[in-house]
Amino acid sequence: MMASLFIVSKDIPQWLAAMAKTRKVFATQRESGAIIFKPYDPGREVVFERESVTSCKEAVFPQTKVLFSYFVKKNPETGETAGVAIEESLNKPAPQAVVFGTRPCGTKGFLTFDRVFDCDRIRDPYYTSLRERTAFITLACDRPGATCFCHWVGGAPDDPKGSDALLTPVEGGFLVEAVTEKGEELVNEARSLFAEADEKRREEGAAVRDKAKGMLTPKPDLTDIGPALEKRFRDLDFWEDMTAACVSCNMCTYLCPTCYCFNITDESDGQAGVRLRTWDACMSQQYSLEASGHNPRPTRAHRMRNRVNHKFWYHPKEYGGVISCCGCGRCVKHCPGSVDIRRILLTALERKDEDAE
Amino acid sequence: MKTPNNPYAPKLARIVETEMENATVKTFRVVFEDQAYMQSFSFKPGQVGQLTAFGAGEATFVINSPPTRMDYLQFSVMRAGEVTTALHMLKEGDLVGVRAPLGNAFPVEDMKGKNVVLIAGGIGMAPLRTLLLYMLDNRADYGDILLIYGTRSPDDFCYKADMAEWGARDDMKVVETVDSACTLWTKCVGLVPNVLLDEKPSPGNAVAVTCGPPIMIRFTLEALGKLGFTDEQIITTLERRMKCGMGLCGRCNIGEKYVCVDGPVFTMAELRELPPEL
């Protein structure tokens, strides 16, 4: 890690402007009362005091991605298909991008994507092309809230994993530490905006981080969560109780920084069309509905079981024990029924020795 | 322009022949436009492919011609939704997109030297067709072959020409059955699991392979158990809603396994290791 630097709050827009010259910049901004993650608009203020409702996965895994467009050429005489011209969207390279000011928990979400979309088995060119071009300047969290549980799943309010640079809020500005060479580059491009952080500032930064860690509530031991969930698999009463407040909407999965399920559909207009990859949600009934009408996950209880199991049992089983939840708490905080995934985990753990009837 | 190894990009293939199997199932024989690709294309019996009807989208079907007969690739499409309806509109000479092969295959090597019982219901015959034809093309490698194929009514059978040909062979046995008696039907009447119990194939040195609707599978597995088949001797091929065919999009999972990459072929012993969510 490079030495700590300091930037005053009012210089942040200049830093963003410098980065925006050659890059697409995303940041947390306020729009009609909602705090959302979106392309940076210099006319808007960047919000630091709260995390965005939407996560930064949009930067590397956009909600809609055109995989390719096509045109079906017809023989005007016979009406037969003469040919199909396919134009892949990958031919237009994505611009360099910077994700600015997101919290460590949500930023880390793409590490789950890395495991799935860029592994020995497969390298997804649409994901990797965006991922390689994106840098993450993360803001250490100075006040974990009631829905936060990053520390349950191996995170921390100042976890630099996945980030290229880490900011810590201090009086009048931010301490800045580059974590990777990419981060260092982003700082050096606007080096005149930064001063060396003196010892007092560095101590203040350390105190801010320590205070945030101190605010975290005691965490449970999730070592046995996989087997505990396995024990509850056949216990549909358990899952029905746990989903009594669930309306089976797509919100938890769409806000989740690690949820990566997607749909592929064609949208056409006459002979021209596009193939889209769009976010999908395991909480929706259509997700696993088969053409025959059979649905292996017919109720919200079945679907929640799959969602929780995937994050805390299936994914760890497939990827060396790593839980695919980053503990950001968006699914708890914004759920219309306040369904709390932590309660599901704790109740399953509590009953881990109890067999389902 | 093409990105090398773009796993989402379909290859163009031309429909060289179509055939209506019954009221709702249409069979397509397709050949890749790129001749070199067609020549180098290989797959194993049981593997699936994604067929594109441009304008409607993609859906998953088993390649039901065997790798031993590479004049074309054959897919049978049951009309049920947006994509399958669009596919049914296509005719000889039209272009489709194909992404294949995807998924795993029947363990045809391990099955060598064994007696094979094939149990199919409805469109579930499609994956067993490729396996059966493969075995017939390598007939000396396999022991006795018994095929039990049931549908609701005589009109519902697919591959009627194949059935006639297989029925006439003396190196395999074919039992065709319909759910309930009807006029002009002189063959077997009864549900597949019951017919299986009547046929009493011996589990000794045998493998049973089954595919069909979930309810048939459930009772067929029970019947096989009664006959003494162990979980290791029972192979099934699963259907799940699929989109990407690469183990990414999520929906076809059973526990940590994805039907599109770890399947669609599983032994019962493998399925018992997974959460019961069929």
Next chain:
Amino acid sequence: MSQLTELKEAIRKALPDLDLVLGWREGYDALHAPPYHIRRQEDLEHLVFGPMCVNNLASQLMHLRGKKVGIIVKGCDARSVVELLQEKIVNRESLVIFAMPCKGVLDVKKIRRALDIDHAREVHFHNGTIEITSGDKTSSVELKDVLADKCLRCHYPNATEYDHFIGEPVEPRVSAEEAAADPAMEELAGMDLTERFAFWKTHMNRCLRCYACRNSCPLCFCRDVCLADSRDPHWQSQETSVREKWMFQMIHAMHLAGRCTQCGECERACPVGIPILLLKKHLNAVVKDLFNYEAGIDPTATPPLFTFKVEEENIKEIEL
């Protein structure tokens, strides 16, 4: 006896004849009370009631058809139940209604904004104020500043249809005329077409198509066969464009014209703060003008769009 004790007592007696009772339980902090199912007597210990009980439990009735269900309702929730009865979606015989007179529920987003807090360890209600303890800090805010908008203009705080009425009815906060006067509606009405389009375009741009609005709506009962998800017929593209989002919201609103009881669950559920209730209010105002009808008031009334007259009094076809 407190209102909650009285409620628990009424449920305790009714429970043996019911499959479950829909209620609210304590949540992860004192500002949240998620819906839950009371099946056994011991489940009752978790039951809470107060201004944090924001969810309209009537949204669950559709899932529970065929069961014998008890439901706790606030005045506004009761209107959804009545509308469901009017539309014969639920059966009165299989429903036991516990009515709670209501003085208003909280808008958690307003509290977050007003007090800049993320956690409420303790919440106390005094006359007209709410005191919230977060961490070691206790702050106080006037209740009227953090109540849901719908409560500030509530004309129906008491259920009209019930089996058990718990406690004493409360006075409506405003008159029917005052309830109808809505500053947000007036602001929108004051815009010209271009401005109004720009207004909706900005808002709809944020929409995630998460369908929390649709799924939280007590009257949106197509659920799993919604046209927004249908591929055959193919009404909507999966693309996340303003056009598609706007299209869905318009259809959603049209399908609720004269049916929506303005419980506000759609808008509350929206994670990105889109004022979608405005669309429904507008259509309800049109229905009120044309048919002098308000949804979810009279269980025996037929909603105007469920029937027709050859000659409608207020629709002059010749002038259309």
